Amino acid sequence: MRYAILLMGAPYSDQASHSALRFARALVARGHRLEAVFFYHDGVHNAARLAAPPQDEPHLVDAWAALANEHRVALQVCIAAALRRGLLDEREAARHGKDGVSVQAPFELTGLGQLVDLGTRCDRLVTFGP
């Protein structure tokens, strides 16, 4: 089946990100196709390029990137939620006159329309809230 995950919890604040990651790994292990993870609300912090958690803790940002690279999962970040929270890719940083970049591939800033598209295109959409 084709799956998509909607993640709305911030990393390291609540369990949502860990739950979503564990679920994502389990579903690809069962042979399903994970089309995308959509990061929304505080979930956009999962895309923070500069995250540097202690070495003995799971690195969520890297874990998502690894999942994306291994299984061709799109990591879609709501652009409106991201910009408010200081999460900008190169293009948005230039547009807003900021000299730092906090989001990089495989994460991509996209619009909410992408979430609607996932909802209609995928067989299952599973939400992990805060």
Next chain:
Amino acid sequence: MLLHVVNRSPATSRVYQQALAGMSPDDRLLLIEDGVQGALPQLVRYYTGLEGRLFALKEDLESRGLLGRCDASVQVVDVDGFVELTEEAERTVSWY
């Protein structure tokens, strides 16, 4: 048939009431994260009427030291079983 997922304990949040109100007679309910507390014999009364349709996530029970302490009416599933429940349900609804 829909799968409802609750991640809050009925001892600390009333979101379980909304989940129950939104459930059809054949829908299933999966307890995850702090929601697994609702699988304990002391709290399972909040889910009366869901016998055979009430599940709790094994990994979250284990990380809270609650594995083996669930009420007999609750079916314990691991994350693989979680995926399976989403396969079997037409849609998944999360309450938080």
